[in-house]
Amino acid sequence: MPTPEHAKVKVADSKYGKILVGDNDKALYVFEKDKDNTSNCYDNCAITWPPLLTRGKPQAGTGVKENLLGTTTRKQGDKQVTYDKHPLYYYSGDMKPGDYNGQGRNQFGGKWYLINPDGKKVEK
Template identity: 55%
Template sequence: MRKLLHAGVLALGLLAAGCGGTGEKGTAGPIAADQVNASLSPYESPGMSEEPTAGAMVELGDTKIGKVLVGEEGRTLYLFKKDKDGKSSCSGDCAVTWPPYITEGKPEAGDGVKADLLGTTKREDGTSQVTYNRHPLYYYVKDKKAGDVTGNDVKDFGAEWYAVTAEGKKAKGKKAD
């Protein structure tokens, strides 16, 4: 059954390959390596499992814009300027493009990360999202590997997105491809 499903998705992808996108930024959904729209759950992102991380680790990673917070596999974590009072404003299509960093339990601070700035917030679906300095943290589906910061200084889903410094502030600098 799974092979049949994959064959159907491939056929649909080949059929759609000649069609244009939506023309709207941030609404087409994630793109798979073969350039066909991927169907990811709101918390799935390349290189990450769908399961919440028990005691999610937050560390500092080196990027082209300096040291910023990173989660699983050294992938950059972002804040969303639309979030208010420590609560996420990103769900649905937004959470597909910007997957929240979900945890089961208290997040852990790596070297250079201030443990007293780490916390969690409850999402609408009842899961716990990692926060830093009261900013809910997210990944970006266009970041493919450790050190990527393609989501920094991007306006998407009604507000700006920024990588996060150890001080819990938005990182300076433009996005780096």
């Protein structure tokens, strides 16, 4: 999938409450192991949990706090979208919008969670 010029982050209603989704309406996740705006998900991890990449400044959809949206530079130089300093990822096991198969998974050395519009991980 080509990297978009301006990745868009939106808010969607889910069984977990309001969560962040990408432009394709698929759920976005955060990784517990990531610290201080830095991704710790590479190689096989990044295949299972593809990072949300952008070439330019990410765009905030309705309900997304633009001041929490940012980017971090990955090892290869790609820009990954962040929210409240959490790098954002998709889960390869989510086939369509409304799938939340990554929620609460413990993989690659940490847990994965959906994220809400306040920048907090969804733990329920």
